[in-house]
Amino acid sequence: MDAREAAAEAPMDDVAALMETLGRRARAAAEQLATVPTAAKDAALRAAAAAVRARAAEILEANAADMQAARAKDLPPAMLDRLRLDGGRVDAIARGLEEVAALPDPVGSVTEEWTRPNGLRIQRVRVPLGVIGIIYESRPNVTADAGGLCLKSGNAAILRGGSESFHSSRAILAALQDGLRAAGLPPDAVQAVPTRDRAAVGALLGLTGLVDVVIPRGGKSLTARVAAESRVPVIYHLDGICHVYVDRAADVEKARAVVMNSKMRRTGICGAAETLLVDRTVLDSHLRPILADLLEAGCEIRGDAAVQALDPRVRPAAEEDWETEYLDAILSVKAVDGVDAAVEHIQRHGSHHTDSIVTKDAATAERFLSRVDSGIVLWNASTQFADGGEFGFGAEIGISTGKLHARGPVGAAQLTSYKYVVRGDGQIRP
Template identity: 70%
Template sequence: MQQLGRAARAAAAVLALAPTERKDAALRAAAAAIRERSAAILEANARDVADAGARDMAASLIDRLKLDGARVEGIAKGLEDVAALPDPIGTVMAEWDRPNGLRIARVRVPLGVIGIVYESRPNVTADAGGLCLKSGNACILRGGSDSFESSRAIIACMRDGLRVAGLPEDAIQLVPTTDRAAVGIMLTMVDDIDVIIPRGGKSLIQRVAAESRIPVIKHLDGICHVYVDAAADPAKARDIVLNAKMRRTSVCGAAETLLVDRSVSETVLPAVLDALIAAGCEVRGDEATRRIDGRAVPATAADWDTEYLDAIISVRVVDGVDAAIEHVNRHGSHHTDSIVTEDAAAAEKFLSQVDSAIVLLNASTQFADGGEFGMGAEIGISTGKLHARGPVGAEQLTSYKYQVRGTGQVRP
């Protein structure tokens, strides 16, 4: 781990000064290598999936782990999308002149070396490496043991891209062991790592937050809500809820709780529940929901605080937008929440008062994704409020410094 850290620090010094053209060339070369080695990546992934199946991993987690040709192409395309983004490094965020003649500029700079700890999803290997590269940061990646073979195959392509572009291969490194002790060591490497970003389940995030001696950008669980307001369009409500829950149940932007205004619960909710149940979703409802549809099973107090990552949704009937906002702010994880309504006043109240990183109007929570935001990719959705919030893309992996230009001024 110390060798990884020293190598990353040396690579970061080079990468911080690398021209945009060379970084973009490395990203495009990595994308080409991923396409060329698609079969090898899929073979490595098949070994990971087979091992996960032998250990009786949950189907939703296997879905996160599994790659196919389309997903491999998506990984390559994501790197090309990152290459096409503006380079944040060197951007002048603000500048001004002082009465004494000093010219002050606030300029974006890399964070340095970023340690990323994540679970299951092999695409994070490419997303994280690509975004760190674009933002001039070296990275040390510690992927989950579940995706170890897949990540090794992808990281080889990323390092080939760096080599082709004449950049240090050690700008992107993978911890070469699945031993959990490596994570503990990583969290203490204050001289070699500037920021830690964990991406995974609650237990991983809690461990990193508790043990890290390095600043952490946290990606917490996604207890996401859709609130169907009294002024909702019924067809929009049905389509948005169905997509938010069932498009991919294993992603952090999947809706876990549906809230419906009491005044429209008996007219709007039946069609929504029909669509969910027909799609194979289990409904756990409060008493009002179960009176409307007897197929719903009773929701417990724990359901309102649960991230299912599965075809399960909890449903509650509430008394208006204020009650919906209170429920979301109390039970949500400050990740992503949506309101369905044609009432502009209700929409603005929800958008301004729900304390989440992403708040949507008349749109599925599954848009909680850096790619959908035009960021090319993301390392995760930060639910904290310091440094970065929402999708963490290349720009969010930067800091800034002040450049002050004078003409001989001395302070009296």
């Protein structure tokens, strides 16, 4: 057992010192990464992908231990699905790292440039954020996604995964650090908090001067704690209370496909639809077959009075259902009086994550897309496209629901800031 393994058993009194040590190591690594050539970062990512495949048996063994403990705790099916790895998911982790390696390097790219009348040449250039602390819950693949994206964008990462995925995440971390060593980069560029002690989260949130930004990816209790305690800037990934609105001008077959995929493809991800809104004038023609599809697929429906009247299997919706992220095969359904009422409902009850309209009417679609204030808005497409990989980002750390810095899928480019580079020829200000 090395020093970091031993630290997993560190008493609570030592957690603050442990986290400060991680922070100092990360800061030193970040200073190196800021100027590392693209080729070296990409080599590390490709080597990490190879290491994930080579360590697949170890990763699956670690995940089996996590799954056994999770079942013993009687965790809900959605959380078990997030936690579970198999051969296909492990290979997807490796492919994700390779896709990040193939992306353009955001660091050093010039996003704007101009010349002033006095001859000064000004450029706005992307630079790394520095050290990023990422706090997430039960999805072990986030370890690879977050570590890979931070590396690509020249940032050092301190990862604090959920206790449910402790062993899985450590096994994946070992592969990432294999890749860093193979490319001659510091393994401290991607570190994981080596203890399940919850005090480590509080210590991470207080590492001013060592950590530049924190990204929480989890439920309300996690984000509430981060909001209350963090002394470090935060990029929030809040609840995925996602909506699909079926307009009176919707193609019924498209609506059936979009709603079914939005809800049932994977119910435990943040892009899963939690509320369906349907124009009141097409309840019989459009909603009735959609309800039949969902109920046949095993989805519980909670509806208002108009929806309950269509099928006796629909349960009554309570007021809190409109603001619940089920992460399960449950969908709240409401009849609304047109697109404006749908938008009003989304603005009042949504989480500014992802919302979709199904309609053939372009003017109605544009009204929805312009008025819904969410990180992602879609027209005639499933909410489950709320994913960095589907946006061409290779992977994502999360879906930012805030308005400052990054919004929507947070990929490598979104993990950079910028500085202004000014080149002159002896100019002085009068």
